[in-house]
Amino acid sequence: MMPESEMLFAVVQFEEASRHTVRRVVAPFPDRSAAATFATDNDLRHFTVGPMAFAVPTSIPFDGPPRTTAHPRDLPAPRDAPT
Secondary structure (H helix, E strand, C coil), X not given: CCCHHHCCEEEEEECCCCCCCEEEEEEEEXXXXXXXXXXXXXXXXXXXXXXXXXXXXXXXXXXXXXXXXXXXXXXXXXXXXXX
16 A cells, blocks of 8 residues: 555545435545645535545446446557656
8 A cells, every 4th residue: 555645635526415426526636635625615515535546436326227338449548647
């Protein structure tokens, strides 16, 4: 695990206080305080701040039809970040 000084953080905003539906993810931030300051300065409600690695929801809703996944050949090729 990376030390906190090397992590990037994200603000995860939820639709409501129950935190079941993610409305949006805003990232990256260099530290927790910068992410929290962004959220409060922009009047975001129902949010949490955490490492970007944990910002993506991992649960799948069971109330809808199953999603189809793209075949790997249909996905864009990985690219290196511009320097």
